[in-house]
Amino acid sequence: MNQQGRSVAKLEEIPPGESRVVTLEGQEVAVFNVEGRLYAVGNRCPHRGGPLSRGHLEGTAIRCPIHGWLFDLESGQCINRPQSSVPAYSVSRENGNLCVKP
Amino acid sequence: MDLDKAASLIESEYQFLGSVRDRWSLTKGPQDMELAAHALRVILHMGKAGESLPEVQALIKNQHADGGWGRESQETESAAWVSAFCALMLIRGSAVLQHPEIEKSVFKCINYFLQGQKSDGRWVDSEWGDLDTTSHPVSFFNVVLAIGTQKMKEAVRSAWRKGLRFILEGQSEDGGWYDLKFHPSGVETTAHLGQDAVVASLALPEGLPVRPSAEKALNWILKHQDSDGSWDGKNVDHTMDCTRSALLISRMIRAEQRCRPALEKAMEWIMANKTHPNGWPDFPGEELNLERTCDGLDVLLKYQAWRQADPLEVVRRWGYVPGEPVRPEPAVLLRLGRSS
Numbered sequence: 001m002n003q004q005g006r007s008v009a010k011l012e013e014i015p016p017g018e019s020r021v022v023t024l025e026g027q028e029v030a031v032f033n034v035e036g037r038l039y040a041v042g043n044r045c046p047h048r049g050g051p052l053s054r055g056h057l058e059g060t061a062i063r064c065p066i067h068g069w070l071f072d073l074e075s076g077q078c079i080n081r082p083q084s085s086v087p088a089y090s091v092s093r094e095n096g097n098l099c100v101k102p
Numbered sequence: 103m104d105l106d107k108a109a110s111l112i113e114s115e116y117q118f119l120g121s122v123r124d125r126w127s128l129t130k131g132p133q134d135m136e137l138a139a140h141a142l143r144v145i146l147h148m149g150k151a152g153e154s155l156p157e158v159q160a161l162i163k164n165q166h167a168d169g170g171w172g173r174e175s176q177e178t179e180s181a182a183w184v185s186a187f188c189a190l191m192l193i194r195g196s197a198v199l200q201h202p203e204i205e206k207s208v209f210k211c212i213n214y215f216l217q218g219q220k221s222d223g224r225w226v227d228s229e230w231g232d233l234d235t236t237s238h239p240v241s242f243f244n245v246v247l248a249i250g251t252q253k254m255k256e257a258v259r260s261a262w263r264k265g266l267r268f269i270l271e272g273q274s275e276d277g278g279w280y281d282l283k284f285h286p287s288g289v290e291t292t293a294h295l296g297q298d299a300v301v302a303s304l305a306l307p308e309g310l311p312v313r314p315s316a317e318k319a320l321n322w323i324l325k326h327q328d329s330d331g332s333w334d335g336k337n338v339d340h341t342m343d344c345t346r347s348a349l350l351i352s353r354m355i356r357a358e359q360r361c362r363p364a365l366e367k368a369m370e371w372i373m374a375n376k377t378h379p380n381g382w383p384d385f386p387g388e389e390l391n392l393e394r395t396c397d398g399l400d401v402l403l404k405y406q407a408w409r410q411a412d413p414l415e416v417v418r419r420w421g422y423v424p425g426e427p428v429r430p431e432p433a434v435l436l437r438l439g440r441s442s
Contacts, residue, residue, distance in 0.1 A: 047229055048136070048393070054335075054385050056287075065337055066384065067230065068284035080283050081228055 005101025011093060014038075019053045024100055029089060031098060032073055034060055039073035040089035040100045046078075052086065103369045108406050111373075115399050116148060118380035125392060128160035132176045135164070139187040140396035146191065147403045147419055151198045158195035161188055162207045169214030173229075182218055182227040185211070186238030190245060197249045205251070212246065212257050215239045219261050223268030231281035233272050234291055240265040241298035247306050263310065269299050270315055277318030278326075289334045292322055293343035301351045302420065313355065320351040324364050331364075331371035336386055341372060342397045349408045353416040358408070369405055372398065 008022040014033045021043050022029050028043035030053035039060070043053050050066030057063075061079060063070045070079040076088030090101045119141060124130045126141040142161070145154045165171060170180025171188045189211035196204040218225055219239070227235040243262035246254050273279055273295075278288040285291045296319035303312045323344050327333055334340040345368040352361040377383050381390035382398040407419040 049384075049391070051384055051388065054337075065334070066339055067290070068281070068286075070284075083228070 005090065005092065005099040007094065007097040008100050009098045011096050011098055014098065017057065021051070021053045022100065024089070025102065027087070029100060030062070031091065031100065032057065032062065034073065038091040038093070038098060040091045041071060041073055041076050042086035044086070045069055045071075046084050046086060047081075103366060103373070103405065105406065105409055108402050112148075112399060112402050112406070115380055115395065115402070116144070119144060119395065119399065122392065126396075127157065128164060128175060129156045132174065135171050135173060135175055135184045135188060137393050137396070138175070139184070139191050140393050140400075142191045142195070144396050144399045144403070146194050146198070147400065154195055155199060158192065158199060158204060161192055161195075162203065165207055165210060168217070169210035169212070170218075180214065181229070182215075182225045183230045183235050183238055185214060186225075186235075186242050189215070189242045190238070193242065193245050193250065208246075208250070208254065209257075211242070212254060215242065216257070216261055219265065223261075223264035223266075225265070231284035231291060233269065233279050233281050234284070234294055236265055236268055237295045237299040240269060241302060244299070244302040244306065248302075266299060266303060266310055266312075269295055270310065270312065273315055273318065277320075277322035279319075287334065288322075289326060289337075289340050290343055292319055293333075293340065293347040296320065296323065297343075297347035297350045297420070301347075301354050302417075304354050316351050316355055317357075320348060320355070320357065320361070323348050323351075324361065327364055327368065331367035331369075332375075333368075336375075338372070338375060338382055338384055338386070338394055339397065341368060342382075342394070342401045345369065345372065345401055346404055349404050350416055350420055353408055353413055356413075365405075365408075369401075372401060 006024060009020055014020050014031060016033050016035050019030055019032045022031060029040050030043040031040045034057060041052060043051055045052055045064040047069050048066055050064040052062050052064055055062045055065045060073050061070050062073055069081055071086055072079055076086045078084040092099045126133060126137045128138050142157050145157060164175045166180050168180050170185035172179055173181050173184050192211060193208050196208050224232045224236045225239050226232055240262060243258040246258045247262060279291040279295045280286060280288040281291045300312050300319060301316040303310060304316060332341045333344045348361055348365055352358050375386040377390040381395040383389060384391050384394060404419055407415040
């Protein structure tokens with residue numbers, strides 16, 4: 001891992017509107033490309049463990065596909081149940097690679 | 103789907119569930135209550151009264167003084183959604199085991215829900231949408247009205263009507279229930295409400311006129327099935343929800359023949375997307391999820407009932423047979439008597 005974080009994928013592997021699950025320090029992380037902007041949050045919903053990578057994008061929020069908890073991709077904060085959240089990671093691009101940092 | 107294949111899968115999946123008892127049984131230590139209730143539902147559907155006994159006793163042991171349960175067995179605060187799920191299993195266990203200790207615990211559940219109902223008929227739980235949350239106590243009250251004692255029935259009748267009315271008024275013209283906060287697409291909410299609250303009321307002699315609502319819900323569910331047989335983008339949980347709901351509604355409004363191609367396709371998809379050698383995932387290709395595995399067994403058991411000639415088999419498996427006496431096995435009663 002360098003200062004930018006760990007390289008987890010090639011940029012072209014996650015086209016706009018899509019997501020990919022990577023593992024970072026033993027944790028599942030969901031990386032999203034929202035119209036060219038990249039976001040990374042913990043993949044498992046704190047409610048019942050639903051995979052957020054399979055959720056529905058709503059602007060810059062992701063809705064858990066199981067029971068509908070909605071998370072802001074920037075902060076990881078749950079929007080419809082504010083007392084909950086998922087970890088949010090910083091994402092950067094380096095030489096065509098995506099780097100994720102806790 | 104071939105019924106022999108269904109029976110063989112039920113047997114092997116049930117054995118698997120038994121082999122991982124440490125991960126869901128309240129008799130083994132603290133558990134996720136939703137998972138424990140999912141597993142107990144399977145045991146009850148399997149007709150395993152002897153196996154359900156220790157689980158029902160553990161459920162009672164974990165019940166709070168207010169009559170509810172926490173999301174985790176060690177949590178001290180009760181939550182409506184999971185409490186309703188546990189209450190449903192308790193009253194069905196009570197019908198099988200018929201013991202005063204269980205009956206007393208059912209009354210505590212009833213009081214919990216009578217205390218928690220809002221003036222417009224809804225129940226709330228911060229983790230779930232109000233429509234979904236309300237459907238579960240209504241479903242519990244449905245079963246109370248179907249198989250509870252006279253005293254239980256009198257206690258819930260008025261609250262049940264208010265809750266059911268809240269649900270009926272929340273249905274959209276197109277037949278779906280949309281929860282803008284949690285489920286804007288409506289898939290899971292419509293499946294839950296269709297099977298848990300609305301159609302079950304058809305089995306009750308004192309029910310509100312719910313048949314048009316049930317028909318609209320069934321049509322909505324069928325219309326939203328994907329061409330591969332699944333629902334909501336290959337979502338295993340929602341596909342199982344929609345399948346169970348359509349099985350029950352179609353049987354109760356005698357629309358089995360019309361629905362059979364769609365339901366067979368759904369069952370094929372569910373069977374094709376198991377994890378191997380056992381269980382089901384949240385999405386195809388993902389790892390096994392125990393809660394989904396319980397749902398998978400539940401779907402198989404309900405499909406099996408749906409294929410029986412007697413139309414009441416389906417409602418029996420959902421627990422809604424008004425006035426149906428259940429004869430406990432003498433050995434089970436003996437064990438319960440010794441333990442209390």
